[in-house]
Amino acid sequence: MKTVGSELQGNGRCRFTVWAPEKKSMTLHLTFPEEREIEMERAEWGYFTIEIEDASPGIRYYYKPDGKQSYPDPASQYQPEGVHGPSEVVDHGAYAWSDTDWNNLPMQELVLYELHVGTFTPEGTFEAIIPRLKDLRETGVNAIEIMPVAQFPGDRNWGYDGVFPYAVQNSYGGPLGLKKLVNACHANGIAVYLDVVYNHLGPEGNYFGKFGPYFTDACSTPWGDAINFDGPYADGVREYFTNNPLYWYEHFHVDGLRLDAIHTIFDKGAVSVWELLQNKLQAVTEQTGKPFYLIAESDLNDPKVVKSPEVGGFGFNAQWLDDFHHALYVLLDAEGRKSYEDFGKVEQLAKAFTDGFVHSGDYVKFRKKTFGRSSASVPGNHFVNFVQNHDQVGNRVYGERLSVLVGPERLKLAAAAVLLAPYIPMLFMGEEYAEDTPFMYFVSHSDKKLIEAVQEGRKNEFADFSQKGDFPDPQKEGTFLKSKLQWEKRQQPNHQLLLAWHRELIQLRRNMPALQNFNKVDVAAQAIGQSGMVLLRQSHDHKQQLVCLFNLSEKEIVYTLPDHAAGWERVLHSGEKKWMPTKDAENATKVPTRIKAGQKLHLPPLSVTVYQNEK
Incomplete structure (x- = not known):
């Protein structure tokens, strides 16, 4: 493994390494505590390195390729002055961890919770999240998935414009803040997953091309130049990105990663970047005994994503299941069919529950081709399901959450569908108590032309949608501030009801x-x-069976239990008085507490009912 960046060696020494295979020379430009320049030594495979004495944490520096302009370290571990400022040396051995007994949680036990650091609390920092962990734990959440924290321009961004994959965002609290959060999460029995971006880098502060051929024009992504994983000089690029998960694992005790849009990572090499990554992770985890999990976002609808590299797969432990969202959402919100024209049938939702991928080789209008492959043979714990996430909410014109689009009965149906499904459930921050503040797209760039391009780009993206008011300006701070959670709503009666409903469902999963x-x-x-x-x-031994009955319409429907079914006892009904808002308590519905084979059930409108049968 070729380590790049700065690395303290002890005894006051620090080694600096940078990859620049086409450069003739490289200069280390120190700016703090004193300014000086040191010529670096050229090593094998296009690396330059130098070890200096009298070094200490906090040293700030740049590199000067071919002795010309100074740029931050592509492998910087901290950018205290932002994306254009100097890089800073970090002492990872200085933090006193207290999680030595933590050994991660099995993936199949996870209840994931996606959050954005900047909008999760008023302060918008890692440390500000810590006092909220008790609330999450009491809800039943045992894993947080943090939207990207790699250094991005300014102090507000979704994180997918990051340009320093090894540097923790300075405005969130930097490396120390993240370590404190991870340590506190583990103390509360909560695993930590980071969302990382290996398919592109943001535009502002992106100096990678000044060092080496990190990008390729052989392919492209919707968000920027594609990463060079298989072209000339790709070895250095592959090392850089496949070492990144090891960095989070070793120095930040992170439990796993969610990789953004892996379908835009292109690699035709005989040994894929996925196989290389899996080999590195296996070597490290076997040594420590602590597992590390990878979750993919993929637009391929291909089971190979979660299959082993030995059989041509990518080796991910799980992947996001977008088809589940689409199939469920359009049945909850009729307006959704305008966005998802290939969905809208209950049979598709049933297939999402039993198979995973809804599109598995059939013709899809949106794609104008046959699409996907069956995932029916893939166990459910290889999929993460949801009805909301940052994309599904934030990529609406006004960032409306589901709680703004549909009423409480449909929200209860949505939660039940996600948490009763045979998949790893994920909630989007605030979903558990029906938060109704928007989550909009926001940035804080400093480049005028880039700001204008982003503004125009968002307007063009939603040109076909009717406008109900001023188009939210991604650059304005107000857009960001409007997207912050309002935690006090958790204490309001109607929000408390949805919170209690989520707790009940999560408890059912546990029991x-x-x-x-x-x-x-x-x-x-x-x-x-x-x-x-x-x-x-x-259950595995077939001693316990559950029948979950969903009525997704506003009219009563009748269902007759199969003749071979034995006696069933009710364990949950969304229409019970305790699950109704106070003002609607008189509309509470009743269903039998016990049912038997052949019995006709009258399922109330917009309801879910669960019966249990134990042999």
Whole structure:
């Protein structure tokens, strides 16, 4: 493994290494505590290195390729003055961890919670999250997935414009702040996943091209130049990015990563970048005994994403299941069909529950081609399902959450569908109590032309949508401030009701063996007419069965239990008085507490009912 960046060696020494295979010379330009320049030594494979004495944490520096202009270190671990300022040497051995007994959580036990550091609290820092961990733990959340924290321009951004994959965002609290958060999470029994971006780098502060061929024009991404994973000089690029997960694992005790849009990572090499990464992770985790998990965002609808590299797969532990969101969302919000024209049938939702991918080789209008491959044989714990995430909320014109689009009964249906499914559930911050503040797209660039390009780009992206007011300006601070959670709403009655509903469902997942079985063979689902669905879950030993009945319409539907079914006892009904807002308590509905084979059930409008049968 070729380590790049700055690395303290002890005894007051520090080694600096940078990859620049086409440069003839490289100068280390120190700016603090004193300014001086030192010529670096050229090593093998295009690396330049130098070791200096009298070094200490806090040294700030640049590199000067071929002795010309000074640029920050591409492998910088901290940018205290932003993306254009000097890099700073970090002493990772100085932090006193107290999580030595922490050994990560099995993926199948996770209840993930995606959050954005800047908008999660009024302060918008890592340390400000720590007092909120108790609330998350009491809700049942045991893993947070943090949107990208790699240094980005300014102090507000979703994080996908990051330009220093090894540097922790300065406005969030830098490396020390992140370590404090991870340590506190582990003390609360909460795992930590970081969202990372290996498919492109942001435009502002992106000086990688000044050092070496990190990019390729052989392919492209929607957000910027594609990374050079398989072209000339790709070895240095592959080392840089495949070492990044090891960095988070070793120095920040992170439990796993979510990789953004892996379908825009292109590699035709005989040994793929995924195989190289898996080999490195395996060597490290075998040595420590602590597992490290990788979750993919993929637009391929291909099971190979979660298959082993030995059989041609990418080796991810799990991947986001967008089809589940699409199939569920359009049945909750009729307006959604305008965005997802290929969805809208209850049969598709049933397939999402039993198979995973809804599009598995059929013709898709949106893509204008046949698309996908069946994932029916892939166990459910290899998928992460959700009904909201940063994309689904933030890529709406006004950043509306589901709580603004539909009423409480549909919100209860959404939560039940996600948490009763045979997948790893993920909530988007605030979803658990029906937060209704928007989550909009925001940036804080300093380049005027770039700001104008972003503003125009967002307007063009939504040109086909009717405007209800002023288009939110991504650059304005107000857009960012409006997107902050309002934690005090958790204490308001209607929000408390949804919070209690989520807690109840998560508790069912923890207590019911049938909901801990991810084997697709033990999952069945079918439509009830055009607006209902029955989901059957059973435990590994088949001693416990659950039948979950969904009515997604505003009219009562009738369902007859199969003749072979035994007696069932009710464990949950969303129409009960305790799950109704106070003003609607008189509209509470009743369903039988016990049912038997052949019995006709009248399922109330917009309801979910769960029955249990134990042999």
